[in-house]
Amino acid sequence: MARGPLYQDSYTPQLSGHETFPLRYGWLKKAYDVVAGAGGEAEIRNVFGDDAIARFGVGKNMVAAIRHWAQVAGILVESAATKTVRATALGDRLFGAQGLDPYMEDPATLWLIHWQLAAQPTKTTWFWAFNHYPGVTFEREQLVKGVERLAKDRQWARVAAATVKNDVACFIRTYVAQQPSTRSGNDDALECPLSELGLIRALGKRDGFRFVRGAKSSLGDGVFAYALLDFWSRHTTAATLSLEAIAHEPGSPGRVFLLDENDVADRLAELAEVTDGNFRWSETAGLKQVVRDREIAPELALAFAEADFGASGRKEAA
Structure with a gap:
């Protein structure tokens, strides 16, 4: 019998929130700085409200993505009761005035963020892929069908096929850098810092990937x-x-x-x-x-x- 938090009756899946955008360099620092500039805690609307588009210099959907990644990476935490957001101890140590790695240049930061995303069940696809997927190699469609089957078996309500497909696509782009093209350019190819960890590699065939098991020299x-x-x-x-x-x-x-x-x-x-x-x-x-x-x-x-x-x-x- 399968075990773990995904199989508990009280579990609520999360298959969206990122607006299809993987985490990008600078996003966590930007979000942290706004909250830190308000003394370490601020009203959510003052950080991610209407003026956030100008503050972060991105579109509305990307503002939502920044908010999402700052929370699931353990840098900020929101309170629904008080409608406030505050910086965490991890956020302070990484991105504060005396932060260890404000520009995410050290592998230790990337491993810590990966741990936040994949070790806790908040992000369903991330947790399932690293902790439950039975194989070493996979194709995109296999992950999609695996998450859909999980949702059906657990009788999760309102899990649309398009939502699962987009979440799996975002998951893969988090760990596998896209090859630059004339349309996307180098910015998209290097968009997610976690691709540097080398945890998933693309295979020669289209949409084929492999989890890279074994010793991790950059993991301290x-x-x-x-x-x-x-x-x-x-x-x-x-x-x-x-x-x-x-x-x-x-x-x-x-x-x-x-x-x-x-x-x-x-x-x-x-x-x-x-x-x-x-x-x-x-x-x-x-x-x-x-x-x-x-x-x-x-x-x-x-x-x-x-x-x-x-x-x-x-x-x-x-």
């Missing part, structure tokens, strides 16, 4: 530790977490980062050093698991990730 151990703690907090309250769960459960680092079980085990073996002893790897009595001796605050998890910023530059210098 700090971001991995951050992801592990985030997954742990949603998966169980126990003080131990098995290698099996970390590598294979829906929403786990192994699934979301497309890591093989051996890749996950290698990273877990280094956890004690990466996390200053907050996590430790255990193989007692043949049981492979991570042990957490105390509760770890979310702020400390973000500190784990911060250690990765600039790491690629330090490696090159060495």
